[in-house]
Amino acid sequence: MKNRDKMQNCASYYLGMLIVIIALISGCTTPAAHVSRSFEQPPGAKERVFPGFTAVIVREGDTLSSLAGQYLNDPAMGWLIADFNGIGSITPGMEIIIPLKPYERGGLTYRGYQTVPILSYHNFSPDKTDKMTVSKASFEDQMQLLKERGYRVITLDQLFDFFDFKKQIPSKSVVITIDDGWKSVYEIALPVLKKHGYPATLFVYTDLINTGRKAITWEQAKELADNGIDIQCHTITHRDLAGVQEKESFKEYFDSVEKEIVQSSNIIKKNTGRACRYLAYPFGNSNNLIVAILKRNGFRGAFTVRRGSSPFFINNYMVNRSMIYGEYDLKKFEKALNVFDDRAVK
Amino acid sequence: MKKLFADMPAMLFLAAFSLILLGTGCATVTTSGLFVKEDDRFNALVSRHAEKAAEYEKNGDLRKALQNWEIVAGLRPDDGKVLNQISYLRSQIQKTASDHYNKGVAYFQNNSTKAALKEFLLALSLNPDHKEALDYIKNRMTGEELIVYEVKKGDTAKGIAQKVFNDPSKDFLIVYFNSLNKDSRLEPGMTIVLPSLKTIQVTPEIAPSDDEPSEYVNVKQEIRKARDYFGGKKYQQSASAAEKILEYDPVNKEAADIKNASYYEMGGMLRNEKKYAEAIAALSNVDPDYKDVRRITESLKSIDKNRSRAAEHYMSGVNYYVNQDLEKAIKEWEITLTLDPNHPNAKKDIENARSFLKKLNKIK
Structure with a gap:
């Protein structure tokens, strides 16, 4: 059976080649009347627009960003052009295709799918490290590595547009999150993030804010928000939402967790002026009731601390995050950056 | 074709x-x-x-x-x-x-x-x-958190809660998840949603995550440990245990109380041992508004300052003594005793110097 297929393939190949050769021998010239007669643009034009795409010959001074601004109305979408054409940069004379809409939502192909690493930090220190504290030098190295390896840091809104199969994101996308609200976020992480132009999300538990020299103040939280750090919910007291505590009635449990979610959101909105749409579960724990409360109150998604990158088809309320520990070297850090998987389609 | x-x-x-x-x-x-x-x-x-x-x-x-x-x-x-x-x-x-x-x-x-x-x-x-x-x-494939229920003739919120949750007191969930008032009527044919309570468990105060056990600090257990240390007057250990909890949960009042009490007691013990500098260091970890810690610290600082000055006068006295200027030596040591009445050597050295001076005067 295999041989027969092979023979058929060979026959097709030679037949094809024969047609090509005959065509060549016929050596035709180009009658002007046949050329591009239905094109709207003249043949010498530097661009050709057709449904879904635009073909462009790169001109002097063009950049991915300028082309994205011109054709996609968003200079930040240069990555879409780069990813589609499989290039890192452009040079004059290069012929490229600009996709005018997402061409691979969810990063899904029949061979596999994109996954997004969501990094979870807690505390930073000028020098010392422990499990939950990353030194300034390590954090700088990690952010530099993201840049050098071509990763692009995206926001939570972009991530959830990807999860909802609405929009495409860069093929090597990463999300940065930081939990709690320690002052080191303001003093150490922010300058590094600003240097690279990376957005990040700070999940705060509101009881921590304004509690002394180790915690940020609301003024600092607002300043962080003004500098691209999205402030989101991590409850009021950091209680474990997943279980009824000993000696706690079900009604008390419900009232407590509902308050932890809804009031923390209100407090953040009041102090930063920005709405809260995402929650990081304290200790990464949740249950169906918590998810139902989140949905009822307009939350778009929530995060666990289950290690691993997340594909678009993950439950939006049980999104994975990989904790980055203080003792991680760059090799360990890079292991958390998986951007492709195929297990679910095999 | x-x-x-x-x-x-x-x-x-x-x-x-x-x-x-x-x-x-x-x-x-x-x-x-x-x-x-x-x-x-x-x-x-x-x-x-x-x-x-x-x-x-x-x-x-x-x-x-x-x-x-x-x-x-x-x-x-x-x-x-x-x-x-x-x-x-x-x-x-x-x-x-x-x-x-x-x-x-x-x-x-x-x-x-x-x-x-x-x-x-x-x-x-x-x-x-x-x-x-x-x-x-x-x-x-993912939305298992809500149960859809069609209201039947004669259904009440308590009746539905009994049917679905086996607990009529959970009727408040029907009100909450369907944006109803307490007095809202449930009409037959109406579709309502209820949360699934399948995955809720009774857990210790803070349950560990299976995936990240290293992040977890069992607050209840640590509090118990801290209290035991404190009861056994092991103040250094009780303070450390409380600090571990506070590192994890900075607004934990119980841990803050144990920490304050531990360092307060340590300060007292060190003061009794006349280790004033160490006592001041211990008390610096206590919330300044805790008990009379502010007053004690001020007093210790004053004592400590006097002790430093006393030590300087004492050494000056020793220099005079070595140079056989006994009167000046005695004067310096008297100042030493004024600043630090408990100075270990000044009193004895004064006595020796006076006795020596007396003998010298007799010889003269």
Whole structure:
């Protein structure tokens, strides 16, 4: 059976080649009347627009960003052009295709799918490290590595547009999150993030804010928000939402967790002026009731601390995050950056 | 014709495509063997995407093949063969996606969720606009948190709570999740939603995450430990245990109390041992508003300051003594005693110096 297929393939190949050769021998010239007669643009034009795409010959001074601004109305979408054409940069004379809409939502192909690493930090220190504290030098190295390896840091809104199969994101996308609200976020992480132009999300538990020299103040939280750090919910007291505590009635449990979610959101909105749409579960724990409360109150998604990158088809309320520990070297850090998987389609 | 075209392998199609281009008037050949239009600046793109399309098709990636043929068609809009190939691929994609979707539904109904997910993903990979496949993936396969209930004649909130949760006191959940008032009537035929309580468990105060046990600090256990240390007057250990909790949960009042009490007691013990500097250091860890810590610290600082000055006067006295200026030595040591009445040597040294001075005066 295999041989027969092979023979058929060979026959097709030679037949094809024969047609090509005959065509060549016929050596035709180009009658002007046949050329591009239905094109709207003249043949010498530097661009050709057709449904879904635009073909462009790169001109002097063009950049991915300028082309994205011109054709996609968003200079930040240069990555879409780069990813589609499989290039890192452009040079004059290069012929490229600009996709005018997402061409691979969810990063899904029949061979596999994109996954997004969501990094979870807690505390930073000028020098010392422990499990939950990353030194300034390590954090700088990690952010530099993201840049050098071509990763692009995206926001939570972009991530959830990807999860909802609405929009495409860069093929090597990463999300940065930081939990709690320690002052080191303001003093150490922010300058590094600003240097690279990376957005990040700070999940705060509101009881921590304004509690002394180790915690940020609301003024600092607002300043962080003004500098691209999205402030989101991590409850009021950091209680474990997943279980009824000993000696706690079900009604008390419900009232407590509902308050932890809804009031923390209100407090953040009041102090930063920005709405809260995402929650990081304290200790990464949740249950169906918590998810139902989140949905009822307009939350778009929530995060666990289950290690691993997340594909678009993950439950939006049980999104994975990989904790980055203080003792991680760059090799360990890079292991958390998986951007492709195929297990679910095999 | 369509059938014949459908069965045509990619290479044969490429050849035919080239021939068509020749027929429409071309004279050059790219290195890839694809004929191009003489004065078209986008020839390289046509070749590149036609080749890509053929390659994807050969490897079974129909959607990417279609995408690339669409680009070729955009650049060669008058080419009927390309349009035919696009039309063929679209129908193939629709049929294959539909097959995968139907398989997915069957697996889903048999509770084979892993196999169902695979089929829905394959359907969606072929046809990203397959809304039903997406609905299964994003909603029906994950949304287990709500139970839909149709109100029957005679139903009350308490009755439904009893039926669904086996607990009539959970009727408040019906009110909350359906935005009802306490007095709202439940009309027959009305659809309401209730949360699933299946995954709720009674847990210790803070349950560890299986995936990240290292993050977890069992606050209740640590508090107990801290209290035990404190009861056993092991203040250093009780303070450390409380600090560990506070590092994890900075607003834990109980831990803050134990920490304050521990350092306060340590300060007292060190003061009794006349280790004033150490006592001050211990008390610096206590909340300044805790008990009388502010007053004690001030007093200790004053004592400590006097002790430092006393030590300076004492050494000055020793220098006078060595230089046989006994009167000045005695004077310095008297100041020492005024500043630090408990100075270990000053009193005895004064006595010795006076006695020596007396003997000297007798000799004179």
